[in-house]
Amino acid sequence: MFFLISTAIVLALAVLAHFLPGWMRPELYFAVRVDPEFRETEAGRRILLRYRLIVWAAAVAAIETELALRPEWVALYVFGFLVALIDAHRRTLPYAVPPATVSEVDLSAPAEKFPGGPIVMFFPIVLLSLLALWADHHFEQLPRQIPVHWGIHGADQFIERTHAGVAQYLGLCAGASLLFAFIAWGIFYWSRRVSTRGPASTTERRFRRRNAQMLLVVSWFMAVQAWITLARPNQAFLGPVVVLVAIVAILVTLIRYHQGPGDRAPDSCWKLGIIYYNPADPSMFIPKRFGIGYTFNFANRWTWIVFCAVLVPICVRVILK
Amino acid sequence: MTLRIDLKSSVPVYRQMVDGLRVLLVNGELKPGDQLPPVRRLAMDLGVHFNTVAESYRTLANEGWLEIARRSGAKVIARKAPKRGQAEVAETFDHRLRGLAAEMMARGFSRESVVRELRRLAETLEAH
Numbered sequence: 001m002f003f004l005i006s007t008a009i010v011l012a013l014a015v016l017a018h019f020l021p022g023w024m025r026p027e028l029y030f031a032v033r034v035d036p037e038f039r040e041t042e043a044g045r046r047i048l049l050r051y052r053l054i055v056w057a058a059a060v061a062a063i064e065t066e067l068a069l070r071p072e073w074v075a076l077y078v079f080g081f082l083v084a085l086i087d088a089h090r091r092t093l094p095y096a097v098p099p100a101t102v103s104e105v106d107l108s109a110p111a112e113k114f115p116g117g118p119i120v121m122f123f124p125i126v127l128l129s130l131l132a133l134w135a136d137h138h139f140e141q142l143p144r145q146i147p148v149h150w151g152i153h154g155a156d157q158f159i160e161r162t163h164a165g166v167a168q169y170l171g172l173c174a175g176a177s178l179l180f181a182f183i184a185w186g187i188f189y190w191s192r193r194v195s196t197r198g199p200a201s202t203t204e205r206r207f208r209r210r211n212a213q214m215l216l217v218v219s220w221f222m223a224v225q226a227w228i229t230l231a232r233p234n235q236a237f238l239g240p241v242v243v244l245v246a247i248v249a250i251l252v253t254l255i256r257y258h259q260g261p262g263d264r265a266p267d268s269c270w271k272l273g274i275i276y277y278n279p280a281d282p283s284m285f286i287p288k289r290f291g292i293g294y295t296f297n298f299a300n301r302w303t304w305i306v307f308c309a310v311l312v313p314i315c316v317r318v319i320l321k
Numbered sequence: 322m323t324l325r326i327d328l329k330s331s332v333p334v335y336r337q338m339v340d341g342l343r344v345l346l347v348n349g350e351l352k353p354g355d356q357l358p359p360v361r362r363l364a365m366d367l368g369v370h371f372n373t374v375a376e377s378y379r380t381l382a383n384e385g386w387l388e389i390a391r392r393s394g395a396k397v398i399a400r401k402a403p404k405r406g407q408a409e410v411a412e413t414f415d416h417r418l419r420g421l422a423a424e425m426m427a428r429g430f431s432r433e434s435v436v437r438e439l440r441r442l443a444e445t446l447e448a449h
Contacts, residue, residue, distance in 0.1 A: 101329035108322040
């Protein structure tokens, strides 16, 4: 069973990586700004073929590693995918075209409103606060071991039923929920609009809105999952299943909606085609050049503040363990 | 109603922003009561520093075109007509216009196309 599930995951990821270059904006090829016709040229096709060969080789290697019952299969696949992407990016760079230096903004464009406003953004925190009160009143009804992590074999990490343990769990859910809500807000208010006029602007707006909505759904899910885990522990396994279905639904929806037009940043700001570092850009979020959704501007100090706020507690916890 | 800036131009971005917004204000495309985008929003969309946008808003506010409020941002206000332009000021603008025309020709535009552009500009001004 484990082998079937993990093989299905690797194959699904490989299929996704196989088709991903075709779903990207026509002016971008492996995160490099190129002539839209470049992908149809001999050089463009050769780069794509090489990328796909490396991706599938990584997938086969990952499946073989699984067969040997070694746990490195995920890391192996991710490594292979990154090698394929970086290699394709490097090979595309000589065909890059210079970025447009003219920026235009339509001053009459109506202001965009965050979907649902602050009520939708902070409702999960209200829900978790209510859950904390409920858990305090029904402490004896809570399961002795509360599942907090699920793997392919089911729940694999638990916390003991103590006041500190429950508080820690709810705090973790609140933190994760706030993080997703913050990223949704950031995509809306802290990212650059590439197009402010015409159909390209409509596509960009729609994609941004859908992204923010998806992240808000994940933020709400954190609170709902906490309720199920504490109040209905027998059905807690439903959570991870819902997450898997949600991830697929999110991917399909975002692919269908299309990413907005490309950014105007120089190619040199996209390190290895994945990491965006542009000190001249005041935005914190920017649409990915390869992949679906948004990524951080690592030259923005707030990116590092958010990363530290998330990573430092995790590191402290790991060290203390 | 578009604000356009060229990041590679020799004219500073701040100057381009002030000039571009002033054209929209003089032409009546931006009317009293119109709200300008917040400083952060415009800075991110243009890919320039927040201070550049804030400074250009302040310059236009000092000229009497905008009112800047901490919460509501920059709003276009009715501007009192300034006193009749003085002769030396007119001379300065004449000098700048000649300079611009010379720059266009230096960049390869024909004399005819420069004249055409200036005529088109004069017609636009007359229409308002």
